[in-house]
Amino acid sequence: MATIGAQDIRERIGRFRVLIMGRANAGKTTILQKVCNTTDQPEIYDAKGHKIDASIVQSSLKRGNHDITNEMVFRSNPVFIFHDSCGFEAGTDKEFESMKNFISERAHATELEDRIHAIWYCIPMDDHSRTFQRSEEKFFLECDTGNAPVIAVFTKFDALRAVAYGDIKKQLQGVSAEERSKRIAQRVEELFTNTGVLEKLRKSENRARYKSYVRLQYMNKQDTDCDTLLESTTLALDNEELRLCLVSTQQSNLELCIKCAVTILVDRAHQLFRLLLVDYGAYQYKIARWFPYLKVRQRLIQSDDSLVMMLMNDVR
DSSP states (O other): OOOOOOHHHHHHHHSSEEEEEETTTTTTHHHHHHHTOOOSSOOOEOSOOOOEEEHHHHHHHTTTOOOOOHHHHHHTTTTTTEEEOOOSSSSSSHHHHHHHHHHHHTTSSSSSSGGOOOEEEEEEEEEEESSSHHHHHHHHHHHHHOOEEEEEEEESSTHHHHHHHHHHHHHGOOOOOHHHHHHHHHHHHHHHHTTTTHHHHHHOOOOEEEEEEEEOOOSTTOOOOOOOHHHHHHHHOOOOOHHHHHTTTTTHHHHHHHHHHHHHHHHHHHHHHHHOOOOOHHHHHHHHHHHHTTEEEEOSSSSSSOEEEEEEOOOO
């Protein structure tokens, strides 16, 4: 049987291109480093592929100049190309228009390898009363992102836990640790819901193609990762070759590879046979049973796909 390997996919598409957006100090650099499994800074290239000295880039940023067409590449995972929008959030209308034109051109580029394949919009939660500011509203309302899915990334989500604890501190006196944790988690959900940010992301008049969201927390800790972001992005893509290209960047992440394969194939079977009532959890569990060296547990992923299986490597 003929197979399409990672190398074949990369030859067709090139590399996976992501535009990362968000305010200063939203944790964007940390996310990119976690995705690429490194603590190093990226190498930067101009639109023609010429390497740019990092000190020159930093000097330009200090002067308020930023070129969104510049490409960031990490040596640890060069299959990714990242663009950073920094500048428009607190910038002028001219900078916003420049960003808007860049997205429109790249989203509708003729060649797949030149397109933006996904957009990660980072929204920090350390000031939950100001989650959706004018910059976010303007982007989602006015920017045509074509087929590139927009993943809302709520960074610093652990900040809500401190707020939640402060709100119900008196109510927690004398309760068990388990009950305390449960009540704090409930209050966190209330705080998040009360921001109204999801309703704003889902407005029908928005031009940006919002697809799903993820929550990232404790990203300053060494043992955290961005697997949920990669999962959500993979499932948000419409193009199967792009999905395979993204998954190929995570060759050591067996869990992600299997999860995406199972979820996508189940969805395809659902569409093919027009089954109106499908127990996705049971269906995926039956498939996962054929991988005896994996533990299986259910996990809710915040996206248009409601339930997927978490497959845990149990090799000893």
